[in-house]
Each structure stands twice: as C-alpha cells, then as structure tokens.
Amino acid sequence: MIKLGAAETKATYDAIVVGSGISGGWAAMELCKKGLKVLLLERGRNVEHVKDYNTALLNPWDFDLRGNTTVQYKAENPIQSQGTDAGNAHFFVNDKEHPYVQQKPFHWFRGYQVGGRSLTWGRQCYRLSDLDFEANLKEGVAVDWPIRYKDIDPWYSYVERFIGVSGKKENLSQLPDGEYIEPFGLNCIETHLDESIRKNSHDRLLTIARVANLTRGWDGRGPCMARNLCSRGCPFGGYFSSNSATIPAAMATGNLTLRPYSVVSEILFDDQKQKAKGVRIIDTITKEHFEYYAKIVFVNASTIATAGILLNSKSHRFPNGFGNDSGELGHNLMDHHSAAGAQGAHEGFKDSYYKGRRPCGFLIPRFRNLQPNSGLDFTRGYNIQGHGERSEWMDTRDAGGFGADYKKSITHPGHWTVWMAGWGECLPYHDNMISLNDTQKDSWGLPLINIDFSFRENETKMMKDISQSSAEMLNAAGFTNVQTFNYGKPGGDTVHEMGTARMGHDSKTSVLNAHNQIHAAKNVFVTDGSCMTSSASQNPSLTYMALTARACDFAVEELKKGNI
Amino acid sequence: MNRKRAIQSLLAFAAIGVSSVSVYEWTSSGHTVKLTDLPQKKQLLAELAETIIPRTDTPGAKDAHVEEFIIKMIRESDQKSQHNFLAGLSSLEKYTADKYEHSFIECTPQQKIAVLKHFEDKATYSIAILNKINNKFLGTAFFNKLKDLTVEGYCTSQLGATQGMAYNYIPVKFEACLPLQQNQKAWATK
Numbered sequence: 001m002i003k004l005g006a007a008e009t010k011a012t013y014d015a016i017v018v019g020s021g022i023s024g025g026w027a028a029m030e031l032c033k034k035g036l037k038v039l040l041l042e043r044g045r046n047v048e049h050v051k052d053y054n055t056a057l058l059n060p061w062d063f064d065l066r067g068n069t070t071v072q073y074k075a076e077n078p079i080q081s082q083g084t085d086a087g088n089a090h091f092f093v094n095d096k097e098h099p100y101v102q103q104k105p106f107h108w109f110r111g112y113q114v115g116g117r118s119l120t121w122g123r124q125c126y127r128l129s130d131l132d133f134e135a136n137l138k139e140g141v142a143v144d145w146p147i148r149y150k151d152i153d154p155w156y157s158y159v160e161r162f163i164g165v166s167g168k169k170e171n172l173s174q175l176p177d178g179e180y181i182e183p184f185g186l187n188c189i190e191t192h193l194d195e196s197i198r199k200n201s202h203d204r205l206l207t208i209a210r211v212a213n214l215t216r217g218w219d220g221r222g223p224c225m226a227r228n229l230c231s232r233g234c235p236f237g238g239y240f241s242s243n244s245a246t247i248p249a250a251m252a253t254g255n256l257t258l259r260p261y262s263v264v265s266e267i268l269f270d271d272q273k274q275k276a277k278g279v280r281i282i283d284t285i286t287k288e289h290f291e292y293y294a295k296i297v298f299v300n301a302s303t304i305a306t307a308g309i310l311l312n313s314k315s316h317r318f319p320n321g322f323g324n325d326s327g328e329l330g331h332n333l334m335d336h337h338s339a340a341g342a343q344g345a346h347e348g349f350k351d352s353y354y355k356g357r358r359p360c361g362f363l364i365p366r367f368r369n370l371q372p373n374s375g376l377d378f379t380r381g382y383n384i385q386g387h388g389e390r391s392e393w394m395d396t397r398d399a400g401g402f403g404a405d406y407k408k409s410i411t412h413p414g415h416w417t418v419w420m421a422g423w424g425e426c427l428p429y430h431d432n433m434i435s436l437n438d439t440q441k442d443s444w445g446l447p448l449i450n451i452d453f454s455f456r457e458n459e460t461k462m463m464k465d466i467s468q469s470s471a472e473m474l475n476a477a478g479f480t481n482v483q484t485f486n487y488g489k490p491g492g493d494t495v496h497e498m499g500t501a502r503m504g505h506d507s508k509t510s511v512l513n514a515h516n517q518i519h520a521a522k523n524v525f526v527t528d529g530s531c532m533t534s535s536a537s538q539n540p541s542l543t544y545m546a547l548t549a550r551a552c553d554f555a556v557e558e559l560k561k562g563n564i
Numbered sequence: 565m566n567r568k569r570a571i572q573s574l575l576a577f578a579a580i581g582v583s584s585v586s587v588y589e590w591t592s593s594g595h596t597v598k599l600t601d602l603p604q605k606k607q608l609l610a611e612l613a614e615t616i617i618p619r620t621d622t623p624g625a626k627d628a629h630v631e632e633f634i635i636k637m638i639r640e641s642d643q644k645s646q647h648n649f650l651a652g653l654s655s656l657e658k659y660t661a662d663k664y665e666h667s668f669i670e671c672t673p674q675q676k677i678a679v680l681k682h683f684e685d686k687a688t689y690s691i692a693i694l695n696k697i698n699n700k701f702l703g704t705a706f707f708n709k710l711k712d713l714t715v716e717g718y719c720t721s722q723l724g725a726t727q728g729m730a731y732n733y734i735p736v737k738f739e740a741c742l743p744l745q746q747n748q749k750a751w752a753t754k
Contacts, residue, residue: 059722059725059731059733060720060721060725060752060753061720061721061722061725064636065636065637065640066633066716066717066720067720068637068640070640071639071640071641071642184738184740185738185739185740185741186740187740187741188740188741191741225734225735225736226735226736226737226738227733227734227735228753228754350744351743351744352741352742352743352744353742353743353744353745353748354738354739354740354741354742355732355735355737355738355739355742356732356735356736356737356738356739357732357735357738357751357753357754358738358740389754390750392750392751392752392754393715393719393729393750393752394719394754397711397712397715397716400684400688401684402615402616402617402680402684402711403615403616403618403677404618404620406616406617407616407617407618407620407624407728408620410715410719410750411622411719411728411729411749411750412748412749412750413744413748413749413750413751414750
C-alpha cells in the first residue's frame with residue numbers, strides 16, 4: 001500500500017528501509033518475503049512501472065526539440081544536464097532544488113523518485129573476486145574487507161537468478177562467472193577485435209557485456225526489445241529495476257508500505273536499549289516532521305546521502321554522527337574513473353551490418369596486476385568497456401561538404417569504428433570525503449552536503465596505461481586513425497560513488513561489520529555503496545544487491561534469535 | 565499577357581528596390597538579424613537547409629521542415645552561438661545581395677552552392693585543433709551550426725529517419741551480424 005500525509009504517523013513496523021533504489025528495493029523485497037512488515041521510505045515521487053514511463057515509446061520527432069533539453073533546463077541543471085536528454089531528464093533531480101557544495105569539482109547525479117537510479121543505471125553485472133577482496137590487506141591500503149568471495153558467491157547467484165543477467169562464462173579467476181541467460185551477440189568488428197586480442201596475448205580477451213537486459217522472458221518480464229532506450233524506463237520490462245521487479249514483488253506479499261515524498265532527516269537512537277528505535281522524516285510536500293519506529297532499519301539512500309543522514313543523526317551516544325565511533329563516516333569516498341581510452345576505425349567488413357540496438361557493449365576483463373610485482377607504476381587495475389559500430393549520421397556529419405553526395409554519405413553506413421575506455425579502480429583515500437555544511441541548508445532545513453574528492457597519482461598513472469593498452473590492441477587488430485583520449489572528467493561522472501561507511505573487522509577503523517551492521521548499533525544495516533571497503537574496478541550494483549540480500553537473511557535470523 | 569508581364573516586372577523592380585534599400589541599411593548601420601526576426605527567415609533557412617540536404621530519390625530538408633527545427637534550436641542555443649548564427653545569417657544575406665543583386669532564395673542552384681561554399685571555407689580551418697579552439701572561444705561558426713542543425717533536424721525527423729535512412733521503432737531482437745543489403749541505408753538511431 002502507498003501511504004501519504006499524516007495518516008498513521010508514529011506507526012511501528014518490523015523494518016524500515018530508507019531509499020527505494022537498487023539496494024533499497026532489494027532490502028524491501030527480501031524483508032517482506034520473510035514476513036516482516038516493512039515501511040519503504042523514498043524522498044521523491046512515486047514512479048509506477050510502465051504507467052509512469054511517459055517518454056518510453058516516443059520517436060525522436062515526437063519531442064519538441066528532438067532529444068535536446070531546453071536552455072532553461074541546462075541553466076538550472078548544470079550537473080544533471082551533462083548526463084541527461086529529453087527522454088530521461090525527468091528521472092534526474094533538479095540541481096537548483098537540490099544543491100550541494102563542491103569543494104572540488106564533483107558531479108553528483110541523482111534520481112529522487114521511487115526506483116531511484118535503478119531506472120537509469122548502466123545494467124552491467126560483474127562479480128568481484130578475491131583479487132579485489134584481498135587487495136587492501138595484501139597492499140596495506142586502508143582496511144581489510146571483512147568478507148571474502150566465498151561469503152558473497154551464493155548471494156551473487158541468488159541475485160542473478162532473480163534479476164536475469166545475460167552474459168557469457170569465461171572462466172576467469174579475476175572475474176568469476178555467474179548465472180547467465182543467453183548473451184547478446186558481438187558484431188563482426190567486435191569479434192574481429194576479440195580474435196586479435198586472444199591471438200596476441202595469453203591473459204586478455206573480449207567478451208559481451210554481462211547485463212541485466214533480458215534476452216528472453218524472465219519472471220514475467222521482458223524480453224528486451226533491443227530499442228536501447230532503457231533510461232526512459234522500459235514498458236516491456238526488458239531490464240531489471242526496483243520499479244519493474246523488487247517493489248512489485250514486495251507489494252505482492254502484502255507486507256509493504258511505500259511512503260514517497262519522505263526525506264529521512266535522522267535515525268533515532270534509543271539510549272536505554274543502545275540501538276536505533278526508528279527514523280524521523282520530513283514530508284517533502286507539507287514539510288511536516290513525522291517519526292516511524294521499527295525493530296531494524298536498513299539505510300539505502302545511496303552512498304553520499306546515506307552518509308549525510310548518518311552524520312546528521314546526532315545523539316548523546318553518537319555526538320559525531322550515527323555509528324561514527326571510528327571517525328570514518330563520510331570518508332573514503334570513491335568513484336571509478338572512466339575517462340581514458342582509445343578509438344579507431346577499420347576499413348574491413350564493409351559488407352556487414354547489424355539490426356536492432358543492443359543495449360550494451362563489450363568488456364575486456366581486467367588484465368593488469370593479476371599477479372603481484374607486475375612491474376607497473378600503479379596498483380590495482382581496470383576493465384575496458386566499449387562498443388563497435390558502423391558510423392552513422394551522428395559520427396559522419398562533420399565531414400566536409402554539403403549537397404547530394406554529402407547526403408548520401410551521412411545516410412549510408414560508414415566505416416566500422418570501435419570506442420573503448422577503461423573503468424578503473426579508485427583507491428580509498430581518507431580525505432576524499434563528504435561532510436555536512438555548517439551554514440547552508442536546503443529547502444527542508446537539512447544541511448547541504450560538502451563533497452571533497454579528487455583522483456590521485458595512482459588513478460592518473462592507470463589512465464595513461466588504459467589509453468596506451470587500448471591503442472595497442474586496436475593497432476594490433478589493424479585499426480586505422482587510432483586516437484587515445486582522456487576526457488579529464490571529475491569524480492562522480494561514472495556514477496559509482498561508494499565507501500563512505502566502510503565495512504571492516506574493527507569498530508575503531510570502520511563503520512560496518514561483515515554483515516553490514518553498524519558496529520555499535522546492531523539493528524541498523526547499511527547495504528548501499530557506502531559499505532564498500534575498496535572499489536575494485538567492476539560496476540558495483542550487483543555487489544550492493546548481493547550484500548543486501550545477504551544482510552537481510554542475517555538480520556531476520558538475528559531477529560528470530562532475539563539478538564537485535 | 566503583356567499586361568501580366570508588365571506587372572510582374574514592376575513587382576520585381578519594386579522588390580529589387582526594397583532589397584537595395586536593405587543593402588544600404590546593412591552597410592551603413594551594421595544591421596543584424598534579431599532573434600525575433602527568425603520566423604521571418606523561415607524561407608531563407610529552408611533554402612539553405614535544402615542546399616545542404618537536397619531532395620534526391622528521398623525527401624530533402626524542406627520536405628522534413630528542417631527550418632522549423634533550426635529556429636527552435638537557435639532559440640535554445642547559448643548566446644555566443646546565437647549571436648554567431650544571426651550575424652552569419654545577416655552576412656550571408658548581404659554577401660548574396662552584393663554578389664548577385666538578389667536574395668539567396670532567388671539564387672540559381674549553382675549560385676546557392678557557391679554562396680554556401682564561401683561560408684563553409686570561412687568557417688573551417690584546415691587544422692582540426694584550430695576548429696576546436698575557435699568553437700570554444702568564439703562559439704560555433706555560422707556555417708557549422710547551420711549544417712549541424714540541418715543534419716540533426718533532418719535525421720531526427722519522421723521523413724528523414726524513415727525514408728532518408730532506416731528506422732526501426734521496435735526491433736524486437738538484436739541481430740549482431742547481417743550481410744549488407746543493396747542500397748542499405750544507415751540506421752537513424754543508435
């Protein structure tokens with residue numbers, strides 16, 4: 001049921017979930033399926049699957065400015081407008097209404113609505129491996145992950161089986177295989193590049209992206225119609241989102257209460273019981289404050305917002321923010337970099353084309369620093385993501401000339417090209433952090449969030465290697481006009497923020513334990529990106545979902561045992 | 565017949581008279597087209613766009629009403645590009661009037677091509693990096709903006725996408741590798 005206004009305030013639930021994005025949706029579904037009465041809080045509006053995908057079926061010419069946003073939109077949304085178009089802008093916040101403080105340039109893309117950014121995510125689903133879970137310990141960087149691959153492996157499978165992931169097994173230790181449905185195909189230039197890469201090196205290969213796009217019907221959703229318009233919301237349910245899958249499943253149990261327009265201002269601490277007793281929210285429409293109570297609280301507001309809520313939750317026990325005995329809350333912010341790479345054209349395969357718009361590209365799994373002492377000037381690694389295609393009007397229109405010949409050239413398929421860039425690990429630096437602004441507040445009286453983040457020497461050196469290795473692979477495969485690039489994008493641009501409430505063994509140096517419980521308040525679980533102890537280089541959403549499902553299972557067991 | 569022709573010449577003379585006055589005004593007062601004048605330049609923009617993407621065996625820019633898209637998009641441009649475009653349009657009108665003593669709309673196909681070639685040369689440095697610097701500091705040059713918008717307007721229009729190119733609204737399935745068909749057109753959307 002959907003709850004609005006002042007009805008049943010001060011109500012008590014078994015569990016409260018803060019945030020309805022990719023991890024919050026999972027928490028709500030798992031807890032509901034296990035029989036708990038759950039209140040799911042979302043600061044934005046409701047977005048109902050299919051019904052609220054207003055742009056999903058529009059043709060380019062159905063938009064007043066085709067795909068373009070207006071000059072007023074761009075002026076009001078200097079950050080979001082860099083990643084949005086007329087088809088999906090309504091799934092991103094308004095920068096003017098939701099300001100934050102960039103102590104250094106940082107692009108914070110947000111989707112304040114039911115489903116959050118699960119509506120607009122890139123849908124890549126990659127498992128982390130022990131190469132990632134052991135890296136901090138082996139290198140003496142930050143703190144050790146309190147879990148290893150064996151702890152999360154079954155939960156990866158559990159999540160993959162539910163969401164439906166298309167992909168291909170490759171039997172790599174650094175990128176463990178999961179449970180996949182039929183992969184999308186590689187086109188002929190990608191197959192050619194793959195063959196060249198496998199021929200020229202023993203430790204590299206190219207594989208189709210593993211994505212939550214359904215190549216066949218799955219649990220009443222899909223299949224994907226190959227329109228590649230995912231970020232508008234998919235009326236065919238062709239990809240996984242909270243809206244299409246977890247929230248409807250949670251609703252179907254009869255145990256879910258969804259309250260949109262509810263921004264959580266703080267987690268309430270019970271001094272007597274030494275645990276959380278609930279949350280305080282502000283109705284974003286009426287600006288009234290309400291309290292809700294529960295036995296357990298899952299905080300899934302997304303990395304930066306989650307840390308903001310916890311920092312704002314001050315009590316006698318936690319004067320510096322909820323669960324912040326270590327002083328690490330808000331620190332160790334990470335985001336992958338994805339600015340460096342290379343592109344090239346190929347003269348061959350002129351007699352081949354493709355049909356349909358594949359909603360993903362290819363992946364070249366990590367091949368750097370798989371062994372210690374590899375002799376490189378940076379630590380950790382990157383995976384390369386890219387796509388091959390034939391040039392079309394967007395690519396060929398800059399050619400000189402005009403008239404009938406020019407028209408012919410832009411309306412017929414041009415050269416094959418490949419674009420590829422490295423998605424690279426970012427180390428956890430203590431002083432890459434978020435904090436609450438002392439003076440500036442938003443429309444709801446909540447302190448603005450300061451973001452102080454920069455990539456450092458290790459990331460910069462890695463980017464150089466990405467460009468070089470990408471260019472080498474393209475050159476070796478006979479590409480021409482190979483050009484390296486580094487777009488020099490600031491943090492936030494990959495939209496993989498993580499690390500602000502990290503997991504660890506020790507309550508003195510971390511916020512969460514191995515089960516995503518706050519060390520000093522065991523009925524509060526944080527299972528969004530903020531829990532990440534290191535970033536690895538894999539797109540992280542699958543890991544958030546797996547950790548969430550695992551933590552929900554643990555939480556319910558602990559409840560039954562009376563431990564929390 | 566004679567009477568009709570006489571009236572036509574009279575009208576033509578009057579038209580030349582008006583445009584001569586206009587030429588005088590441009591040179592003496594630095595007249596430029598204002599944003600609010602753009603709707604009146606619809607026919608001119610349509611002719612310019614048609615010169616870039618003419619009707620061939622498939623529809624051209626005019627068929628796709630590209631001029632309406634251009635006007636909307638200039639309104640939605642940053643000020644520098646807006647200024648460049650309007651100044652460029654004025655300059656093109658003056659150049660045409662000076663050179664051919666009539667408007668662009670009245671130009672022969674060869675004259676239209678010659679005029680646009682002149683503005684293309686003005687807009688493009690032979691070194692790519694200079695173009696980038698030029699765009700950054702001076703805003704997009706008139707011809708480049710005109711061409712960009714013409715192509716975008718055409719390729720995202722229903723006629724352009726479905727007849728000028730190949731458009732697949734709901735592909736249903738992705739087929740990774742197919743033999744190219746004879747006269748295969750490019751997909752209009754990615």
